[in-house]
Amino acid sequence: MNEPITNLWSIPLFIVVPIITAIVVxxxxxxxxxxxxxxxxxxxxxxxxxxxxxxxFQWFTGQPGVLPGGGYTFRADVxxxxxxxxxxxxxxxxxxxxxxxxxxxxxxxxxxxxLKKNYGTYIGLIxxxxxxxxxxxxxxxxxxxxxxxxxxxxxxxxxxAASGDAISQKAALKYTFFSALSGAGMxxxxxxxxxxxxxxxxxxxxxFLGSNDVSSMYGVLYVSFxxxxxxxxxxxxxxxxxxxxxxxYGSAYPHATILxxxxxxxxxxxIGLVIxxxxxxxxxxxxxxxxVSVLTMMIGVVMALLQTDFRWTLAYLxxxxxxxxxxxxxxxxxxxxxxxxxxxxxxxxxxxxxxLCCEAVYYYGKGTSIKSVxxxxxxxxxxxxxxxxxAFAASGVPPFNGFxxxxxxxxxxxxxxxxxxxxxxxxxxxxxxxxxxxxxxxIFLRPEEPLPIVQPDELxxxxxxxxPKVLFFALAVLIGMTIVLGVYPQxxxxxxxxxxxxVVYVPWVP
Amino acid sequence: xxxxxxxxxSLTAAAALVVIGLGGMLFLDNMIKKIIAFTLLSDGVNLALxxxxxxxxxxxxxxxxxxxVANFPDNAVLIFGPGIVxxxxxxxxxxxxxxxxxxMVLYKRYGSLKASKVLKGxxx
Numbered sequence: 042m043n044e045p046i047t048n049l050w051s052i053p054l055f056i057v058v059p060i061i062t063a064i065v066v067x068x069x070x071x072x073x074x075x076x077x078x079x080x081x082x083x084x085x086x087x088x089x090x091x092x093x094x095x096x097x098f099q100w101f102t103g104q105p106g107v108l109p110g111g112g113y114t115f116r117a118d119v120x121x122x123x124x125x126x127x128x129x130x131x132x133x134x135x136x137x138x139x140x141x142x143x144x145x146x147x148x149x150x151x152x153x154x155x156l157k158k159n160y161g162t163y164i165g166l167i168x169x170x171x172x173x174x175x176x177x178x179x180x181x182x183x184x185x186x187x188x189x190x191x192x193x194x195x196x197x198x199x200x201x202a203a204s205g206d207a208i209s210q211k212a213a214l215k216y217t218f219f220s221a222l223s224g225a226g227m228x229x230x231x232x233x234x235x236x237x238x239x240x241x242x243x244x245x246x247x248x249f250l251g252s253n254d255v256s257s258m259y260g261v262l263y264v265s266f267x268x269x270x271x272x273x274x275x276x277x278x279x280x281x282x283x284x285x286x287x288x289x290y291g292s293a294y295p296h297a298t299i300l301x302x303x304x305x306x307x308x309x310x311x312i313g314l315v316i317x318x319x320x321x322x323x324x325x326x327x328x329x330x331x332x333v334s335v336l337t338m339m340i341g342v343v344m345a346l347l348q349t350d351f352r353w354t355l356a357y358l359x360x361x362x363x364x365x366x367x368x369x370x371x372x373x374x375x376x377x378x379x380x381x382x383x384x385x386x387x388x389x390x391x392x393x394x395x396x397l398c399c400e401a402v403y404y405y406g407k408g409t410s411i412k413s414v415x416x417x418x419x420x421x422x423x424x425x426x427x428x429x430x431x432a433f434a435a436s437g438v439p440p441f442n443g444f445x446x447x448x449x450x451x452x453x454x455x456x457x458x459x460x461x462x463x464x465x466x467x468x469x470x471x472x473x474x475x476x477x478x479x480x481x482x483x484i485f486l487r488p489e490e491p492l493p494i495v496q497p498d499e500l501x502x503x504x505x506x507x508x509p510k511v512l513f514f515a516l517a518v519l520i521g522m523t524i525v526l527g528v529y530p531q532x533x534x535x536x537x538x539x540x541x542x543x544v545v546y547v548p549w550v551p
Numbered sequence: 552x553x554x555x556x557x558x559x560x561s562l563t564a565a566a567a568l569v570v571i572g573l574g575g576m577l578f579l580d581n582m583i584k585k586i587i588a589f590t591l592l593s594d595g596v597n598l599a600l601x602x603x604x605x606x607x608x609x610x611x612x613x614x615x616x617x618x619x620v621a622n623f624p625d626n627a628v629l630i631f632g633p634g635i636v637x638x639x640x641x642x643x644x645x646x647x648x649x650x651x652x653x654x655m656v657l658y659k660r661y662g663s664l665k666a667s668k669v670l671k672g673x674x675x
Contacts, residue, residue, distance in 0.1 A: 184635065191642045195649055202653060207660055211670055214653040218576065221589045221646050225569070225596045228639055232632060236603045241631055 049097030063165035194220035230268035330371035338364030380449035394431035416489030436474035568595025604632030
């Protein structure tokens with residue numbers, strides 16, 4: 042017991058820095074310049090920490106792990122009963138948090154540029170949303186997982202309601218009501234697992250379930266599985282509660298939706314992996330997860346086809362593509378899980394491209410409905426190019442990143458003996474293409490109506506675009522990432538495969 | 552023959568609270584009543600969490616100076632349940648505050664507390 046405790050320095054910073062930033066910008070409230078400086082510096086700091094941080098653990102209780110053969114250890118690479126509330130920062134967490142930090146930099150820059158006044162509280166909520174997502178992706182105990190999901194749900198409601206119109210407030214209220222239900226369900230699931238295993242640490246609980254005969258307790262396990270599934274469905278907006286989440290995506294500012302959808306994907310990955318690690322061997326558990334995923338993909342993409350507003354098309358496509366992420370995880374194989382994780386990364390990137398394009402369309406003054414906007418390509422050819430490239434990536438067209446993850450998922454489905462799932466993935470891909478290009482044609486390529494689009498003063502001379510330069514910069518970076526990950530998928534895939542291997546072969550390792 | 556222990560009775564009460572709360576949230580039309588139903592649901596969950604950690608004749612799971620450690624693990628109640636309850640109370644209050652705030656805003660806008668009227672779907 043002479044080993045020193047080796048808590049990782051960076052893990053608390055991912056929680057503390059956003060909280061402090063949120064408090065400061067909230068106090069600054071209407072001092073726009075100060076809020077811009079503080080929030081931009083803070084988001085850059087989080088990005089830097091995500092890049093330079095080594096891998097490791099944070100054990101909250103500070104107590105050592107108990108070795109199975111007797112004795113104690115603080116070492117994380119040696120198996121021990123951890124008995125501790127615990128966070129872990131590894132390959133998967135680094136990729137996800139880096140991506141989220143990069144998006145936070147862009148979102149903060151765009152929000153402080155586009156909102157006019159008194160946005161301190163709003164920026165504070167965005168930072169807290171980041172914090173909740175960071176908690177969920179790093180956590181390895183039920184207690185913090187539950188708190189992360191609960192706090193994250195309230196923050197989603199806050200960010201959506203901050204958009205300030207009736208439909209946003211309605212969406213926030215409905216979402217909060219349902220969060221109350223699923224949060225209560227998750228608390229019961231947690232209590233049941235705790236009562237059955239005696240451990241709050243996820244690794245310990247998995248180890249307990251794997252090494253003891255719990256067949257007589259299948260009833261309790263199924264109930265806790267059901268409640269965790271409810272939390273998973275709710276947090277990711279999977280079918281059948283997809284209308285709630287698509288309302289949330291569609292009624293928030295598009296730049297806020299970037300972080301909202303990122304948080305949702307991280308919740309889907311984190312809770313999905315916990316369910317798989319805990320209940321993967323339970324009969325029919327994977328089948329239920331697969332069923333929910335397929336249903337979500339199909340309903341989401343069909344609903345997207347029916348929309349006549351760019352942001353609502355995207356809202357339903359985000360839901361549909363969440364199904365692709367969960368499908369990979371539900372397959373339960375190394376290939377499937379790696380594909381699901383890679384899809385989560387890619388999905389966050391290309392959906393961010395499309396959401397930024399949607400935000401840019403707003404600057405032309407007529408909303409985002411295909412009935413009211415047209416001819417944007419003539420005003421801004423670069424924006425049109427960006428949205429077309431984003432749509433290609435989302436539809437799984439090579440050489441963009443969406444192609445790589447979707448082909449992995451198809452391979453995983455085929456090697457798992459489920460060709461029908463591969464067909465569904467292809468169908469979602471094609472339908473995504475149709476839904477997006479229907480909207481893109483109407484808004485960007487269709488000739489302008491006789492009445493010209495309302496133009497801000499800057500555009501009147503035809504020289505200056507009303508869209509902020511930072512938005513184009515963010516688009517360029519994200520499109521670059523879609524191409525780089527499409528051409529060199531191993532940049533992320535090697536690390537994600539390692540995470541998938543751990544889930545399949547040593548599920549008690551976080 | 553079922554033995555009506557204190558744990559079973561409190562779990563039954565918790566289940567009743569959860570069912571009443573759930574029913575209220577799903578079927579009542581008044582927003583304030585829905586929020587009250589949510590607090591009942593939350594209380595039911597809290598009671599269930601405390602009851603799950605109950606040990607017949609158990610002791611408080613704090614090792615005080617001078618107390619015996621010999622039977623402590625067997626007799627101490629499960630501490631995590633009450634720990635989660637404390638957090639759940641805080642989260643419950645926060646959720647209630649958000650629900651009430653949003654309800655107030657929508658009431659000012661629509662002049663009604665009927666969920667069927669206030670939450671009726673519309674798109675921008």
